[in-house]
Amino acid sequence: MSNLKGKHIILGISGGIAAYKSVVLLRLLVKAGAEVQVVITPNGKEFITPVTLSALSGKPVVSEFFTANTGEWHSHVDLGLWADAMVIAPATASTLAKMATGVADNMLITTYLSAKAPVFVAPAMDLDMMAHPTTTRNLATLQADGVTIIEPATGELASHLVGRGRMEEPEKIAAVLDSFFGRNHDMAGRKVLITAGPTYERIDPVRFIGNFSSGKMGYALAACAAARGAEVTLVSGPTELPDPPGVNTVRVESARQMLEACEKAFDNTDVAIMAAAVADYAPRHYADHKIKREHDAVEAIELVKNPDIAATLGARKRDGQLLVGFALETDNAEANAREKLVRKNLDMIVLNSLADKGAGFGTDTNKVTVITPESATAFSLKSKNAVAADILDCIIKKL
Numbered sequence: 152m153s154n155l156k157g158k159h160i161i162l163g164i165s166g167g168i169a170a171y172k173s174v175v176l177l178r179l180l181v182k183a184g185a186e187v188q189v190v191i192t193p194n195g196k197e198f199i200t201p202v203t204l205s206a207l208s209g210k211p212v213v214s215e216f217f218t219a220n221t222g223e224w225h226s227h228v229d230l231g232l233w234a235d236a237m238v239i240a241p242a243t244a245s246t247l248a249k250m251a252t253g254v255a256d257n258m259l260i261t262t263y264l265s266a267k268a269p270v271f272v273a274p275a276m277d278l279d280m281m282a283h284p285t286t287t288r289n290l291a292t293l294q295a296d297g298v299t300i301i302e303p304a305t306g307e308l309a310s311h312l313v314g315r316g317r318m319e320e321p322e323k324i325a326a327v328l329d330s331f332f333g334r335n336h337d338m339a340g341r342k343v344l345i346t347a348g349p350t351y352e353r354i355d356p357v358r359f360i361g362n363f364s365s366g367k368m369g370y371a372l373a374a375c376a377a378a379r380g381a382e383v384t385l386v387s388g389p390t391e392l393p394d395p396p397g398v399n400t401v402r403v404e405s406a407r408q409m410l411e412a413c414e415k416a417f418d419n420t421d422v423a424i425m426a427a428a429v430a431d432y433a434p435r436h437y438a439d440h441k442i443k444r445e446h447d448a449v450e451a452i453e454l455v456k457n458p459d460i461a462a463t464l465g466a467r468k469r470d471g472q473l474l475v476g477f478a479l480e481t482d483n484a485e486a487n488a489r490e491k492l493v494r495k496n497l498d499m500i501v502l503n504s505l506a507d508k509g510a511g512f513g514t515d516t517n518k519v520t521v522i523t524p525e526s527a528t529a530f531s532l533k534s535k536n537a538v539a540a541d542i543l544d545c546i547i548k549k550l
């Protein structure tokens with residue numbers, strides 16, 4: 152936990168049973184040498200007393216906008232600037248909703264809205280609340296805003312029901328923060344090119360051939376590499392995701408456009424990560440006018456092979472450049488991935504198998520195996536942000 156020494160951390164506590172675990176988290180952070188300012192919601196105080204928290208942190212706990220008897224104002228703006236990181240544990244459904252929509256009716260939310268530092272949340276709630284579409288939507292919003300979600304565990308809950316929603320253990324949360332600070336700038340000075348999302352190959356002005364790629368994995372890699380100090384160019388096919396903060400995002404539509412954008416950037420790149428689901432074929436002819444329904448049958452749409460972006464860059468690769476591909480396989484997964492590694496002249500390939508529940512297209516989670524000519528490292532099912540961090544760790548080791 153040496154990376155926490157001297158770090159300024161805001162520990163936000165909202166009103167859930169798991170607040171008792173926040174005491175242990177606070178103790179761990181302080182023991183590791185961090186300076187911790189606790190900000191607690193009014194409901195949070197029903198679960199754990201400010202006296203315990205201020206004794207352990209060595210600082211008065213902040214909860215109200217004003218100290219009632221003196222009228223002293225607590226500046227969330229100053230707090231937001233002071234922090235190197237903010238972690239909200241437990242984050243209840245209500246706190247997550249307020250964060251996602253900006254309902255700034257307590258000191259914790261105003262501090263969150265003022266925070267300039269990276270924010271982590273450790274959700275804790277009952278399984279039905281956790282599984283509710285509202286919670287899913289709010290977490291997705293927060294993730295898109297750059298908040299890191301420390302996934303809740305599955306286990307026995309305060310209601311005695313068993314399911315997903317138990318706050319991650321304090322040791323794990325402290326470890327996430329520690330490794331965040333450790334990694335903080337380990338990609339400084341590196342130029343990284345990432346492809347993401349699907350490509351659309353036009354048939355006529357209203358139709359295309361495409362695929363279900365959401366772009367989430369590539370965007371998570373881009374955001375993570377930028378947060379670790381890299382200079383990132385993200386070449387993205389059509390997605391609904393916002394540009395990741397601090398990333399040069401180039402939006403393209405077709406495989407050919409994606410190749411063109413990548414070729415422009417590649418010579419000036421240290422690491423290229425090909426996370427896009429590039430359409431393998433495109434229509435040979437583009438119909439200028441919408442193909443009408445009046446025909447009884449449409450003659451076959453003839454397809455031609457698209458350029459292989461990864462293989463094209465692989466053939467151009469200089470010493471010192473690292474090229475990373477992805478492989479989505481249904482069977483003979485590792486053998487197929489290794490074949491692609493060689494054929495495309497890659498240095499590393501990230502395998503995700505469609506056989507794994509929660510992995511692959513559209514999901515917020517992924518389960519990958521990172522394969523190099525010498526090794527294969529299997530990781531567990533994690534959020535795409537956490538997977539991105541693992542992949543970048545493997546890349547850093549290789550560099």
Ligand code: CTP
Pocket residue numbers: 346406425426427428429430431457458459460461462475476477478479491
């Ligand atoms: N890729 C690419 N350009 C293409 C096709 C794939 O850059 N035209 C990249 C992908 O971004 C990925 C890797 O190559 O990093 C493997 O993609 P995949 O679709 O699994 O491989 P294919 O070569 O298309 O093989 P197949 O469809 O036969 O499995």
